Amino acid sequence: MSPDDSEYPDGTAGSFPEPPVSFADREGRDIEIRPYDEDEFEEVVEMYVDFDPADRAQGIPPATEERVRDWLETLFEGLNVVAWHGDRAVGHATLVPGGNDDHELAIFVHQDYQRAGIGSRLIRALLGHGRANGVGKVWLTVERWNHAAVGLYESVGFETYGAESFEKEMALRL
Amino acid sequence: MNVLLGIGGSDDSIRALERTVSRAKAAGDELTVAILENPESDREPSNIETRVRDTLADAGFDAEVRHVSGDPGPELVDLAESDGYDQVVLGGGQRSPMGKIQLGHIAEFVLLNSPVTVTLVR
Structure with a gap:
């Protein structure tokens, strides 16, 4: 469930x-991290078809x-x-608009390119791209045991909100 | 088999209703539909009951329909155990704008506490 406005952090990231x-x-x-261009659809599909289950x-x-x-x-x-990496898509991050004037965030890095510092650059570039395009409120859910991901989200300013549930719910104001 | 379907009115619970009625009919199961008070749903219990009875009529299948008041997760688990059901069936979660599966609070509670098999319908 996306957060209410009052559940976002007071300050901006x-x-x-x-x-x-x-x-x-x-x-x-x-x-190189670039905004997605519609000519690149097939390369992104290829990354996900090869994604580690x-x-x-x-x-x-x-x-x-x-x-x-x-x-x-x-x-x-x-x-x-x-x-x-050259002409190969190796990571992708996205802000999907929701119903409360907010965006849901997710980030994916291909298994051959994990633990190399790409995720950290990717999420920052996405938030820079989002802010430049007028995005204000961003939220996500993450599995509680995924400490690497939770640490990444906290490092850019996400804070936990919501009641106890299976997934950890986090929000950030741009 | 003696099946207990919990329905609180969320879209995934409506889908679970339709699938469970057709499954119970095909398998010759006995079905009870328990209408729950789900604070996360906009549908009123009386509207849900109409939906349940329409679905049963369309399928030409008979099931007991009952209303369960109080905290839906614990009440459903109690009912499953005290009335000797073999299985509890619930909706399998909603999807976020991103497409992530998010379980409802009723499903979370029942999964962790039910003494009988739980089925989540996708």
């Missing part, structure tokens, strides 16, 4: 870079290519940034 953002990851690979959370990304395509159509109605 810090500053974030606007994409494009280029850097070398911890493996020395040259990575163990990295799935709360039913996403979907398991079959057909459902991945439907799901991405929905996500690409929102704001999206993609991390590239």
